[in-house]
Amino acid sequence: MSTLTAPTVPVETREHYLNADYGVRSWLLTVDHKRIALLYLASITLFFFLGGFFAVLIRLELLTPEGDMVQSETYNKMFTMHGIIMIIFFLIPAIPAVLGNFLVPLMVGAKDLAFPRINLLSWYIYILGGIISLTSIVVGGVDTGWTFYTPYSSTYSNSYVITAGLGIFVAGFSSILTGLNFIVTIHKMRAPGLTWFRLPLFIWAHYATALIQILATPVLAITIVLLALERGFHIGIFDPALGGDPVLFQHLFWFYSHPAVYIMILPAMGIISELISCFSRKYVFGYHFIAFSSLGIAVLGFLVWGHHLFVSGQSAYAGLIFSVLSFLVAIPSAVKVFNWTATLYKGSISYQAPMLYAFGFIGLFAIGGLTGLFLAAIGLDVHVHDTYFVVAHFHYIMVGGTVMAFLGGMHFWWPKITGRMYPEGWARFSALVIFLGFNLTFLPQFVLGYLGMPRRYHAYPPEFQVLNVMSTAGASILGVGYLIPMIYFLWSLKYGALAGPNPWGATGLEWRTPSPPPTENFKQTPVVTEEPYEYSIREIKVV
Amino acid sequence: MFSGFPLFPEQASSHAADVDNLYFFLLAITAFFSTLIAGLVIYFAIRYRRRSEVELPEPITGSTKLETLWTVIPAIIVMVIFSWGAKVFLSLQRAPSDATPIYVVGKQWMWKLQHLEGQREINELHVPVGRSVKLIMSSEDVIHSFYVPAFRVKADVLPGRYTSIWFKAIKPGEYHLFCAEYCGTKHSGMIGKVVAMEPTAYETWLAGGPRDQSMTARGQSLFQNFSCHTCHRSDGQGRGPVLEGIFGKTIALQTGQKVVVDDNYLRESILAPASKVLAGYQPVMPAFQGLVNEEALAQLLAYIKSLAPQAATLPASVPAPPAPAPERERQNSKP
Numbered sequence: 001m002s003t004l005t006a007p008t009v010p011v012e013t014r015e016h017y018l019n020a021d022y023g024v025r026s027w028l029l030t031v032d033h034k035r036i037a038l039l040y041l042a043s044i045t046l047f048f049f050l051g052g053f054f055a056v057l058i059r060l061e062l063l064t065p066e067g068d069m070v071q072s073e074t075y076n077k078m079f080t081m082h083g084i085i086m087i088i089f090f091l092i093p094a095i096p097a098v099l100g101n102f103l104v105p106l107m108v109g110a111k112d113l114a115f116p117r118i119n120l121l122s123w124y125i126y127i128l129g130g131i132i133s134l135t136s137i138v139v140g141g142v143d144t145g146w147t148f149y150t151p152y153s154s155t156y157s158n159s160y161v162i163t164a165g166l167g168i169f170v171a172g173f174s175s176i177l178t179g180l181n182f183i184v185t186i187h188k189m190r191a192p193g194l195t196w197f198r199l200p201l202f203i204w205a206h207y208a209t210a211l212i213q214i215l216a217t218p219v220l221a222i223t224i225v226l227l228a229l230e231r232g233f234h235i236g237i238f239d240p241a242l243g244g245d246p247v248l249f250q251h252l253f254w255f256y257s258h259p260a261v262y263i264m265i266l267p268a269m270g271i272i273s274e275l276i277s278c279f280s281r282k283y284v285f286g287y288h289f290i291a292f293s294s295l296g297i298a299v300l301g302f303l304v305w306g307h308h309l310f311v312s313g314q315s316a317y318a319g320l321i322f323s324v325l326s327f328l329v330a331i332p333s334a335v336k337v338f339n340w341t342a343t344l345y346k347g348s349i350s351y352q353a354p355m356l357y358a359f360g361f362i363g364l365f366a367i368g369g370l371t372g373l374f375l376a377a378i379g380l381d382v383h384v385h386d387t388y389f390v391v392a393h394f395h396y397i398m399v400g401g402t403v404m405a406f407l408g409g410m411h412f413w414w415p416k417i418t419g420r421m422y423p424e425g426w427a428r429f430s431a432l433v434i435f436l437g438f439n440l441t442f443l444p445q446f447v448l449g450y451l452g453m454p455r456r457y458h459a460y461p462p463e464f465q466v467l468n469v470m471s472t473a474g475a476s477i478l479g480v481g482y483l484i485p486m487i488y489f490l491w492s493l494k495y496g497a498l499a500g501p502n503p504w505g506a507t508g509l510e511w512r513t514p515s516p517p518p519t520e521n522f523k524q525t526p527v528v529t530e531e532p533y534e535y536s537i538r539e540i541k542v543v
Numbered sequence: 544m545f546s547g548f549p550l551f552p553e554q555a556s557s558h559a560a561d562v563d564n565l566y567f568f569l570l571a572i573t574a575f576f577s578t579l580i581a582g583l584v585i586y587f588a589i590r591y592r593r594r595s596e597v598e599l600p601e602p603i604t605g606s607t608k609l610e611t612l613w614t615v616i617p618a619i620i621v622m623v624i625f626s627w628g629a630k631v632f633l634s635l636q637r638a639p640s641d642a643t644p645i646y647v648v649g650k651q652w653m654w655k656l657q658h659l660e661g662q663r664e665i666n667e668l669h670v671p672v673g674r675s676v677k678l679i680m681s682s683e684d685v686i687h688s689f690y691v692p693a694f695r696v697k698a699d700v701l702p703g704r705y706t707s708i709w710f711k712a713i714k715p716g717e718y719h720l721f722c723a724e725y726c727g728t729k730h731s732g733m734i735g736k737v738v739a740m741e742p743t744a745y746e747t748w749l750a751g752g753p754r755d756q757s758m759t760a761r762g763q764s765l766f767q768n769f770s771c772h773t774c775h776r777s778d779g780q781g782r783g784p785v786l787e788g789i790f791g792k793t794i795a796l797q798t799g800q801k802v803v804v805d806d807n808y809l810r811e812s813i814l815a816p817a818s819k820v821l822a823g824y825q826p827v828m829p830a831f832q833g834l835v836n837e838e839a840l841a842q843l844l845a846y847i848k849s850l851a852p853q854a855a856t857l858p859a860s861v862p863a864p865p866a867p868a869p870e871r872e873r874q875n876s877k878p
Contacts, residue, residue: 379565379628
């Protein structure tokens with residue numbers, strides 16, 4: 001008998017999008033939406049860890065009441081960069097530009113997005129914006145907070161405001177172009193038989209997101225231009241000494257930045273619909289309601305920006321109107337949470353890592369959303385505005401919500417993207433570590449906020465120390481939790497089990513093509529005859 | 544109550560309990576719904592766990608009845624929360640008419656406060672327990688925010704405009720004062736304390752210690768030094784309107800628009816008088832932007848607000864102007 005042993009590393013020999021071409025040029029000049037998604041994945045991961053690095057420094061400083069680790073000016077730059085990097089360079093692009101780019105054409109049965117070259121341009125614009133922002137850090141940093149309020153940012157700050165603003169301005173166009181691409185693709189490139197109400201909810205979510213990206217981002221661009229003109233040429237739009245109004249900046253800024261938070265959460269909700277249905281093997285309960293809720297959130301999200309201005313000197317009447325609208329926008333989100341929960345009823349539920357992330361999302365998003373009600377209640381917001389209560393609220397939604405959904409989605413579609421399975425045991429373990437670390441980090445911050453600890457404080461009164469220490473302890477656990485998937489995802493590229501076309505037995509067109517898919521996605525354009533999530537009428541086949 | 548691990552600040556103002564009660568209601572709602580959702584998710588996840596690879600779950604797609612239920616009930620709940628929050632908010636909006644005004648100037652990175660009687664404070668505010676206090680605030684530079692957690696009140700302090708909050712301390716003690724709008728390098732150092740004292744102790748404090756003339760006296764000196772009195776004559780013969788009793792009145796502007804003469808109107812009329820000119824008057828008043836700092840402005844306001852209406856015959860509207868006086872040299876000497 002031959003003594004040759006089979007190779008221990010599994011090998012894929014079929015041609016697909018990853019091995020269709022080799023070399024740096026084939027990546028940097030690709031127009032394949034799947035490769036562009038991976039270019040984005042590498043970039044946003046780098047930014048996530050950079051933003052996370054600043055978070056670590058912040059939490060270390062806040063271990064003690066005195067500002068004794070770095071100087072105040074440095075601390076102020078740290079929280080500013082943490083915010084800018086995490087929001088503009090991680091949260092806004094992550095799900096749409098990675099999972100959206102990869103999956104939207106697959107899910108609608110198309111070969112690529114409507115404008116493949118614009119897709120690549122979009123990544124280069126993002127990288128350019130990133131380089132400019134990194135430059136602003138290297139040359140000395142910006143210390144205005146990611147919110148750039150005037151007149152501090154326009155007249156008084158001695159930091160690199162215009163440079164940082166330019167980086168954000170440029171990155172915004174990346175977002176606009178991605179949104180444009182998605183809208184046209186979803187309208188015009190659906191496979192035969194794929195009517196609107198047969199689309200996966202992931203697509204509805206990205207469609208609603210794309211509407212916001214296109215309509216809101218230009219306002220941010222204009223706002224940054226006005227800020228730069230004010231800072232550079234003193235045109236007098238925000239400077240009261242010249243007849244300007246500093247609060248005008250806040251209106252302009254939040255007119256984008258509030259819808260922006262829906263850019264960050266809607267795609268995450270789209271992922272959750274996919275995960276909950278696959279791992280309960282059930283129709284998503286209330287499909288139409290979830291689809292319309294996504295659109296409703298997108299529309300209502302444009303009408304609530306003034307809830308960031310309740311104590312800004314804004315008129316009390318405007319405050320009341322924004323308060324009532326802010327409560328209304330909470331309702332579609334609540335509807336979704338109830339629908340996801342109802343999907344579990346009489347399902348066939350399994351607990352793989354993506355589902356654990358989905359469960360975590362539901363709990364943490366529920367808490368984050370409910371604490372939003374505290375802030376919308378205008379009389380209560382007077383007390384907690386600009387305190388750690390707000391910080392806790394938005395981290396519950398953005399980290400407990402969006403990041404958990406992103407990780408759940410990465411685990412779910414990892415086999416499709418790479419052709420490999422990740423190690424399930426480590427994945428479940430790190431999901432648990434992340435969940436626990438997250439809660440220990442941010443739950444104490446609600447208490448800190450109600451006690452009165454303001455945001456952006458380098459030093460604080462000693463009675464706030466215990467809660468701050470708890471928060472920092474949680475952050476170290478959370479950090480470890482994020483590192484573990486980095487390691488095993490990379491490990492799986494070489495050593496993970498090979499994945500077939502549909503390792504989860506899921507519905508959806510993306511699972512009807514090999515893992516990883518060929519460059520053109522489908523050998524033959526699929527024809528759709530089924531309603532979405534039709535788990536109940538056919539035998540599930542895991543392949 | 545505070546056994547070393549407080550969950551909320553002392554209730555030191557008449558307003559604090561109202562805010563806390565809304566907070567507790569919201570905590571209850573949050574606890575209820577998050578327990579409900581978490582409980583259902585955990586229960587369903589266990590009860591309906593996959594027992595065999597070939598089981599086919601029930602083809603449930605939805606229920607319009609349930610959708611209606613869980614849309615309408617949350618809508619009702621949030622409207623209740625909105626109304627309650629609005630009520631708490633509105634009670635903060637208008638200070639009681641007998642509130643003692645105290646003027647606050649925020650600047651990087653300190654709070655300057657001036658009592659009407661002339662006492663000045665830096666980063667500390669002494670107030671009497673049981674009496675309403677209204678803070679009239681402005682900034683010398685960037686946006687700050689005056690925040691007293693124990694009172695549950697906060698308002699941004701803006702350059703170029705007055706904002707105000709009011710409170711009534713109900714418990715003697717020392718309470719944190721924080722700047723709550725990021726304002727640059729020493730934002731977290733722009734802190735101080737509000738010292739609430741029993742009324743007799745407060746009067747003692749007010750009377751003792753070095754202090755300035757009262758704000759109205761200082762304001763009167765400024766009024767003379769800036770020659771405001773040459774146009775704003777009490778007998779109505781000047782080029783400018785009579786200021787006695789004008790504070791709080793509704794007036795008509797040249798454009799026909801009606802405005803209330805409040806702190807911000809007075810401020811604007813001193814710093815940029817051409818923007819809102821009283822009907823029947825010429826826009827000839829010089830602008831004092833750059834000539835009057837925040838403290839002087841506050842003293843002028845205190846003085847003008849103290850000018851009582853002259854006689855019972857003063858009509859509700861401002862009297863018609865006299866015939867234009869002969870041209871005078873513009874006085875441009877700085878006081």
